[in-house]
Amino acid sequence: MDTVAAFFKWLKAAHGINLTIGYDAFDRARFLGGLLATVELSALCILFSVAIGLAGVWLQGARNKWLRGAVYWYIQFFRNTPPLVQLYFFYFAVGGVLPRIDGGPPIGNFAWAVITLSFFAGAFNVEIFRSGIEAVPRTMGEAAEALGLTRAKIFFLILLPLVFRICLPALNNNLVNLVKTTTLAYAIAVPELLYVAAQIWSDENNVREMMNVLLVTYVAIVGVLVHAMSRWERAMRLPGFGQ
Amino acid sequence: MSRPPSPRPFPVLLPVRPPAAIAARWGDCRTATILALASAPLLLMGEALAAPGEAGIVATLWKWTPVMASGFVLNLWISVLAMAIGTASGAVLGLMQVSLLAPVRGGSWLVTQFFRNAPWLVLLFYCILLMPFEIRLGGVVIPLPAWIKAVVGLALPVMANVAEVVRGAIQSIPTGQWDGAKALGLTRLQTMGLVILPQCLKRMLPPWMNVYAILTMATPLVSIVGVQEAMNLTRAALNAESRPDLLIPMYLYLLVWFFLYCFPIARATLWLERRYGVAG
Numbered sequence: 207m208d209t210v211a212a213f214f215k216w217l218k219a220a221h222g223i224n225l226t227i228g229y230d231a232f233d234r235a236r237f238l239g240g241l242l243a244t245v246e247l248s249a250l251c252i253l254f255s256v257a258i259g260l261a262g263v264w265l266q267g268a269r270n271k272w273l274r275g276a277v278y279w280y281i282q283f284f285r286n287t288p289p290l291v292q293l294y295f296f297y298f299a300v301g302g303v304l305p306r307i308d309g310g311p312p313i314g315n316f317a318w319a320v321i322t323l324s325f326f327a328g329a330f331n332v333e334i335f336r337s338g339i340e341a342v343p344r345t346m347g348e349a350a351e352a353l354g355l356t357r358a359k360i361f362f363l364i365l366l367p368l369v370f371r372i373c374l375p376a377l378n379n380n381l382v383n384l385v386k387t388t389t390l391a392y393a394i395a396v397p398e399l400l401y402v403a404a405q406i407w408s409d410e411n412n413v414r415e416m417m418n419v420l421l422v423t424y425v426a427i428v429g430v431l432v433h434a435m436s437r438w439e440r441a442m443r444l445p446g447f448g449q
Numbered sequence: 450m451s452r453p454p455s456p457r458p459f460p461v462l463l464p465v466r467p468p469a470a471i472a473a474r475w476g477d478c479r480t481a482t483i484l485a486l487a488s489a490p491l492l493l494m495g496e497a498l499a500a501p502g503e504a505g506i507v508a509t510l511w512k513w514t515p516v517m518a519s520g521f522v523l524n525l526w527i528s529v530l531a532m533a534i535g536t537a538s539g540a541v542l543g544l545m546q547v548s549l550l551a552p553v554r555g556g557s558w559l560v561t562q563f564f565r566n567a568p569w570l571v572l573l574f575y576c577i578l579l580m581p582f583e584i585r586l587g588g589v590v591i592p593l594p595a596w597i598k599a600v601v602g603l604a605l606p607v608m609a610n611v612a613e614v615v616r617g618a619i620q621s622i623p624t625g626q627w628d629g630a631k632a633l634g635l636t637r638l639q640t641m642g643l644v645i646l647p648q649c650l651k652r653m654l655p656p657w658m659n660v661y662a663i664l665t666m667a668t669p670l671v672s673i674v675g676v677q678e679a680m681n682l683t684r685a686a687l688n689a690e691s692r693p694d695l696l697i698p699m700y701l702y703l704l705v706w707f708f709l710y711c712f713p714i715a716r717a718t719l720w721l722e723r724r725y726g727v728a729g
Contacts, residue, residue: 286711287704288666291680295704299696386568393673400571413578421571428566
């Protein structure tokens with residue numbers, strides 16, 4: 207660890223490249239904390255948005271017209287409005303009028319970021335799952351019905367495993383987008399990667415260095431994710447299905 | 450008395466329209482009306498709840514509408530400029546990706562992937578914080594206000610996305626078209642300009658419109674870096690009023706503005722996709 211710190215100190219002395227996260231323990235802890243927050247935020251949002259997508263597509267198949275209409279307008283509203291304004295709406299407007307519990311807001315900024323981004327990505331996931339269900343031949347569901355399976359069993363045992371494999375590419379695309387969208391949490395002061403980087407560059411006055419570190423870090427995170435996902439996609443591809 | 454038949458145009462001359470699209474459109478209109486009617490009592494309730502001596506919520510929203518509109522126009526202006534720059538550079542980048550020269554192909558692929566994988570907000574910060582506030586070209590000093598830097602910052606991811614659209618469209622053209630053009634003695638440039646790209650335009654239009662919608666919804670990001678657009682002006686209006694009961698209506702109002710602009714674009718994209726028969 208000392209040699210690493212020595213290297214970064216030399217970098218600053220010799221070339222004026224001031225990477226405090228390399229030699230300053232406090233800044234490094236902050237930066238790694240931000241990285242962890244970004245990963246946590248992403249993981250939670252992915253989990254909830256997939257759950258919302260499944261719930262939405264389930265409700266879309268409901269017999270009740272109003273339920274279907276509600277899901278449709280949920281999707282359209284979240285798809286066609288800016289995610290940043292959604293975040294402000296939930297955090298400042300909805301969070302602002304909620305009654306306070308023990309003097310503090312009942313839902314913190316991290317939780318609001320998870321809620322908003324999950325609903326935002328979830329709206330896209332509903333459509334992705336629906337297109338996947340449409341791609342499964344109808345006869346598959348009919349055959350299952352003929353075998354006496356209930357609607358829930360048809361959905362979870364027959365359709366979902368197929369749908370999942372069919373819409374994995376589109377789903378991955380959306381989830382990668384979601385990871386990029388977690389940067390918006392900066393706007394409501396969630397201490398994720400962008401936020402801590404901004405803190406570091408205002409404390410240490412090394413905007414150029416931190417900006418480059420930030421850009422490279424995000425491109426690396428997303429690049430690794432894209433690579434892993436596309437490998438997974440290839441492994442899960444249904445032979446003879448699609449183009 | 451029997452009604453006279455409605456004067457319909459001769460059906461054979463009409464382009465074939467998928468009935469589902471029409472039904473969906475009517476469904477939209479009907480549900481929108483119902484939603485509007487349902488929200489009317491809510492608005493009235495808001496009016497009734499407004500404290501005595503304060504203007505009603507609708508009246509307050511109306512008062513701030515010109516201010517928000519001036520900000521929204523800047524949002525749209527930024528989106529149009531960023532789209533123009535992004536489309537022009539993205540088209541070049543996309544064409545470079547199908548170049549016969551391996552270094553050009555590889556380099557442009559790398560640039561595209563880089564700007565596609567970087568979050569929009571980070572690219573925006575990058576441009577705002579690291580671009581100079583003015584450039585000197587010879588003796589001329591060109592000032593770069595924040596909103597122009599923001600346009601460049603938004604144009605970068607648009608460029609990468611448009612490049613992918615262009616590359617995807619070119620590669621989706623059957624190779625037989627290339628072979629046919631070659632058999633006719635066309636050069637590569639002629640093949641691209643006369644045979645391939647004209648066929649691509651149709652396929653590129655829906656995803657290109659999709660990129661534009663995403664860009665428009667990304668324009669409020671420039672409020673974070675201090676440009677006075679609709680989002681910032683809305684927050685300024687809320688600060689000026691400092692009434693907690695305005696928070697939800699005001700933010701909703703702004704969301705509705707964006708919705709009214711982006712929803713028709715999304716519907717048109719879907720309609721074009723179905724019409725041209727290219728999915729996704």
